[in-house]
Amino acid sequence: MADSNFIDYVKFCSRSGAGGAGSVHFRREKHVPKGGPDGGDGGRGGHIILRGNSQHWTLLHLKYKKHVIADAGKGGEGGRRTGADGKDVILEVPLGTVAKDAETGEKRFEITEDGQEVILTPGGRGGLGNDHFKTATNQAPHFAQPGEAGIEEWIILELKLLADVGLVGFPNAGKSTLLSSISAAKPEIGDYPFTTLVPNLGVVGYRDDKSFVMADIPGIIEGAAEGKGLGIRFLRHIERNSILLFMIPADAPSIEEQYRILLGELEKYNPELLDKKRILAISKADMLDADLMKEMEQEVPKDVPYVFISSVSQFNLDKLKDLIWQAIHS
Template sequence: MRFADYAKIYVTGGHGGSGMAHFRREKYEPKGGPDGGDGGKGGDVILRGNKQLNTLLDLRYRKFVNAKDGQNGHTSRKQGKDGEDEILEVPMGTVAYDADSKERIGEITEDGEEIVIAEGGKGGLGNWHFRSATNQTPQHAQEGEEGAERTVELELKLIADVGLVGFPNAGKSTLLSALSAAKPKIADYPFTTLQPNLGVVTSSDYRSFVMADIPGIIEDAHEGKGLGIQFLRHIERNNLLLFVIAVNSDIKQEYNALLNELKAYRSDLLDKPRLLAISKMDLKENYELDEELDLKDSIDTILISSATGHNMEELKEKIWEKLQTVEQDKSS
């Protein structure tokens, strides 16, 4: 399935049905009172979370979404039928914005959760509502209201426990493949990963967590360069960031550059717990660094090789310990 994490749709709530102006006419009561019923409410356009979905691809091809109109009122004070809602199923992690005002409408985080993104119009009142001692034969009824119209932008932010952060060719996809059953495309050139990949990492004692391979960041990605911010947003939903830097690169320079990109996009991302994995250690004799790392913070670091499995179990353990600390902090 192709992955899509953005969609822009024009949505319209259903028009409310009009109230009816009518008078009761029966064989023995030719001049009965008003009995026009109310119009039905227009349908809403609703987002609904579906845990089986992981893409917004279907909505990329639905530019206009309209809910059904409410029916007009009937005689004998009978209300018109409400318009049918138009329900759009989306993955968890979908955030809706008003395209014009950029106002955040809401976010879907649970299966079955619903958000109304365009309300249907109210139905008009029938003429029996307007009867009074001085006007026993009201000739008018209300028209139904128009439904809300707006252009909505949908963004999907992947929900994963661990997000892999690094430059292209750092070995993130190889690491995800080695730790899980995921099979991302892997090759020796930049931007092999063009869409986020998810994998479930399990341990022998049935512990598990979800890891996301996020396409490689380049410097000035927050300004839209390279693959730009379209993938940086996925990092927002991760509980733990695992920085992956290849041992045959300038580790300190890359680490600082990654921190700067995250800070420029959203400074609070640096508040997330993080680990540093130095990858491709099979390129070094005895799996050792040539010199000690001189980083500006005391980040937990582990030396790994996805090709040979070096320290992979230890990495799983470190990740699990960090995630448990995150859960404890949330519950306290």
């Protein structure tokens, strides 16, 4: 996913169609000069609908769609004929898309399955024709119900990437290098902060033609939950990952301290993230010998499975994949 093509936030005005008016009509035939009321009902206004599409990975196709408008329903006709419903507007979105009310920030729903359809903004109901209003005392009502107005509202769509494993770490921890080493993904890699400016997805091959999906999330810094650095813009993508793979480079001043800072930022953003399974990968281990690794193990947190790896030399990458696979299926 190129930087310019990854869009995970859009805001637009959603306007559903108004319902059609009910008909005021009386049956008139050659031998029935004073037939009763037979006005049909108005058609329903068009809905605005979201549909999950597993082939979409971004909201790019909705970036410039500032107004989404559905058609109004048609009015009823004589002979108790119901007017046609307004045409629905269906917006296809990636799995993991969350719909929110732009004014209140309230979450409406989330699209998680391919083909799942949810009405975002319902169309107005059609009005009842005069056939519904006849009574014993008023057998020729000259009125019908107007159609219900459509709804106009501002909507926010946010995308949370669906992946089995989310990479969590400070900038330059080696997340992008790992993803490019064990999958076909080609994220930008460089020795400077925030090389990764958008999330990247990669399918990682495992034994016996199995696979899992890994997401490289832009680097977290201390204070990210308060908006520092790239802020919380990408933290929401971690919410959809089954496992969190923490990456800390072997040359970090303190592995345990960096791990605790990362945990703290996740907890401040959403405490439920701490309930996810965690694995720790100590990257850039090609610069270490066996004695130094053994010495560094003393400062590795005791409450998380860990492995020393090197994406460049492929050191322990199979062991890392074994740990991930076991965590996904345990």
